[in-house]
Amino acid sequence: MLPRTRAVFRERVSMSQPLRVALAGLGTVGAGVVKLIDENRALIERRAGRPIEIVAVSARDRSRDRGVDLSRFAWVDDATTLAASGDVDVVVELVGGSDGPALTLARDTLGAGKPFVTANKAMIAHHGLELAELAEQKGVALKYEAAVAGGIPVIKGLREGAAANVISHVFGILNGTCNYILTEMEEKGSDFAEVLAEAQRLGYAEADPSFDIDGIDAAHKLSILSSLAFGTAVDFDSIEVTGIRHIIAADIAEAAALGFRVRLVGHGEESAKGLFQRVHPCLVPLSHPLAHVSGSLNAVVAHGNFVGRLFFQGRGAGEGPTASAVVADLIDIARGETGPAFAMPVAALAKPATAPAGDRRGRAYLRFTVADRPGVLAEITAAMRDAGVSIESLIQRGVADDGNVLIAMVTHVGPERAVADALDRLAGSQSLAGTPMLMHILDE
Ligand SMILES: NC(=O)C1=CN([C@@H]2O[C@H](COP(=O)(O)OP(=O)(O)OC[C@H]3O[C@@H](n4cnc5c(N)ncnc54)[C@H](O)[C@@H]3O)[C@@H](O)[C@H]2O)C=CC1
Ligand SMILES: N[C@@H](CC=O)C(=O)O
Numbered sequence: 001m002l003p004r005t006r007a008v009f010r011e012r013v014s015m016s017q018p019l020r021v022a023l024a025g026l027g028t029v030g031a032g033v034v035k036l037i038d039e040n041r042a043l044i045e046r047r048a049g050r051p052i053e054i055v056a057v058s059a060r061d062r063s064r065d066r067g068v069d070l071s072r073f074a075w076v077d078d079a080t081t082l083a084a085s086g087d088v089d090v091v092v093e094l095v096g097g098s099d100g101p102a103l104t105l106a107r108d109t110l111g112a113g114k115p116f117v118t119a120n121k122a123m124i125a126h127h128g129l130e131l132a133e134l135a136e137q138k139g140v141a142l143k144y145e146a147a148v149a150g151g152i153p154v155i156k157g158l159r160e161g162a163a164a165n166v167i168s169h170v171f172g173i174l175n176g177t178c179n180y181i182l183t184e185m186e187e188k189g190s191d192f193a194e195v196l197a198e199a200q201r202l203g204y205a206e207a208d209p210s211f212d213i214d215g216i217d218a219a220h221k222l223s224i225l226s227s228l229a230f231g232t233a234v235d236f237d238s239i240e241v242t243g244i245r246h247i248i249a250a251d252i253a254e255a256a257a258l259g260f261r262v263r264l265v266g267h268g269e270e271s272a273k274g275l276f277q278r279v280h281p282c283l284v285p286l287s288h289p290l291a292h293v294s295g296s297l298n299a300v301v302a303h304g305n306f307v308g309r310l311f312f313q314g315r316g317a318g319e320g321p322t323a324s325a326v327v328a329d330l331i332d333i334a335r336g337e338t339g340p341a342f343a344m345p346v347a348a349l350a351k352p353a354t355a356p357a358g359d360r361r362g363r364a365y366l367r368f369t370v371a372d373r374p375g376v377l378a379e380i381t382a383a384m385r386d387a388g389v390s391i392e393s394l395i396q397r398g399v400a401d402d403g404n405v406l407i408a409m410v411t412h413v414g415p416e417r418a419v420a421d422a423l424d425r426l427a428g429s430q431s432l433a434g435t436p437m438l439m440h441i442l443d444e
């Protein structure tokens, strides 16, 4: 054992050495990290207390022009070998995918006792607890600020800033692609497919964009946020997930006529009934701040028992904002941070039961496309009456090109199970020309 003065001296020396970074994945985010470190190098060194230097990179295609000079870095064909390299202090994974090379690299890096940074919410949602345990055993950091809400420092905000609070709710707009699509449809009346293609071009969408539009990406992020907010084990499997695929332009127009905007919202709540988590398109009243979160912006709201309501907003996707979060994690590591990856050590995380959705109360939006004949509206309202659902407002639009009529309504506050019951009563009705659309209303 070194005498104390020599140990302190050795630590000072290593803290003044550059932090040597290996980067796996040079797509939207990876290229952004290279650009950010190049542009803000001097500032980062002052803030981190030591230089942060990329020393090795790996991607599928070596020849692609990414707008950055890669010739100064060692090129590695097999990213999984980066973990074992003696020249690398920390590995950054920006490849994606919950399993495969990303997971191998995470296990190998942490297993080798090196810190690991990732933007990969799919991997953290599915394997975060295992990786966090490994990081704890090895006494190194597992960091993933970019994985939730891109550039917004919401992981830090909940894990550190709000750490002294009991948090009862966390909810927000967690997918930039969906928010961009919904906003463009609302503002320009654009077509869904056309806007999705633009979101892909801008680098917002996942490799498989169905993860975005079917709500899976938002669910990955929600599972992580809930864990941080409530001190519970990450629980992706119990999340109820509905995406935006079935929203039509008329829903957006009717919502606007009724005083709402449509947003994909991830919602986590912990109560005596257990943990409730849902991702679903919601109608958000214009008076609510989330209604004004547009384009690729994300926002997260959390309620703490001492701090009150917190509202985080910023860019949730894209090269610059995501790189900003990745490099912030590197700065923490350069400063010597090694705390638990989640709200507390993995063994201390609670495992609550799943709270039943039907017990919840609220208002709902329902849209029916129906045949234009007498008695149809009466049939729908009778199903509502029989299920105990009270209607607050209702719009019926005239005959469309296909001969159908659109009926949109907002219910009064009531149990969600009653609305589900009304829809069950109408299932198979000859009057309906398509599956009804149900969206809950965000009233908190
Ligand atoms: N694009 C965005 O706005 C955001 C992305 N993320 C996450 O960041 C990660 C990266 O996303 P993007 O940069 O958008 O993806 P991308 O598809 O643009 O880039 C992926 C990169 O990984 C490389 N790659 C693929 N397989 C590889 C392998 N076996 N070995 C080495 N490299 C390999 C590809 O060649 C490419 O350079 C994903 O986990 C994504 O979910 C997180 C927040 C925002
Ligand atoms: N595909 C994601 C990217 C960031 O996480 C999104 O659209 O939000």
Ligand code: NA
Pocket (backbone or CB within 6 Å): 145, 146, 147, 148, 149, 150, 151, 152, 153, 154, 155, 325
């Ligand atoms: Na973030």
